[in-house]
Amino acid sequence: MAARAGRARAIYVRCPYVLTDYFGLIVSSVGETIEPHGRQMILGAGEAAQRSAVLPALPGRQGVAGAVLILRPEPGEELLRLRDRRFPFVVIDPRTPPPKDIVAVSAAYFAGELLDLPEPPTALVAFNDKMAVGALWAAAERGLRVPGDLSVAGFDDIDVATATSPPLTTVRQPLAEMGRMAVTLLMRLLGRHTLEALHVSLGTEVIVRGSTGPVPR
Known part of the structure; x- marks a missing residue:
């Protein structure tokens, strides 16, 4: 395995989603x-990267020394099989808790019909900023004032969060730092260094803007 890693120089980066x-x-x-x-980086993105055969084939892929995996929800057993073949990889932003001995980097967080309930909520916290924008639209369609009648918060702090009216309260994730940290950990794996911390959770920050306010009376 060491000789193979010495010859192989590329890092396979798997993102089975559209690069939004x-x-x-x-x-x-x-x-x-x-x-x-x-x-060098070999990027597998979108539909092609969603095929189930992608991960099992990585250890035998010519020229590939290791991988950074941005995962969709999938069984941890597949990751364990990859680990057992002694193939170096790091997981970014796992959608389900990874096995304890898999190296992973994530942000610290826990993984519109509500507005039509007889007693609608006074606040909504969306899974991401784009869903929060959808909640703002749904509120406007129903004549609800934000934040007077309804507070809305998102997650991620992407550019759209400052372009809404009112601007969106959100939780800022260190997206770029997650990528950098994953590569740093992978390079240590490739160098056969022992990692003391296998699951790295980077801090998040609440960014308060105009879409949240006091509880309506």
Whole structure:
């Protein structure tokens, strides 16, 4: 395995999603961090990267030394099989808790019909900023004032969060830092260094803007 890693120089980066603001930032930071290490990035993105055969084939892929995996929800057993073949990889932003001995980087967080309930909520916290924007639209369609009648908060702090009316309260994730940290950990794996921390959780920050306010009376 050591001889193989010495010959192979490329890092496979798997993102089985469209490279939107969120995933685009992560992938860009991974690529920028890989380059100073004298390695190339092979990007598998979108539908092609969703095929189940992608992960099992990585250890035998010519020229690939390791991988950075941005995961969709999938069984941890598949990751364990990859680990058992002694293939170096790091997981970014796992959608389900990864096995304890898998190296992973994430942000610290826990993984519109509500407005039509007889007693609608006074606040909504969306999974991401784009869903929060949808909640703002749904509120406007129903004549609800934000934040007078309803507070709305998102998650990620992508560019759209400052372009809404009112601007969106959100939780800022260190997207670029997640990518950089994943590459740093992977390079240590490739160098056969022992990692004391396998699951790295980076801090988040609440950004308060105009879409949240006091509880309506």
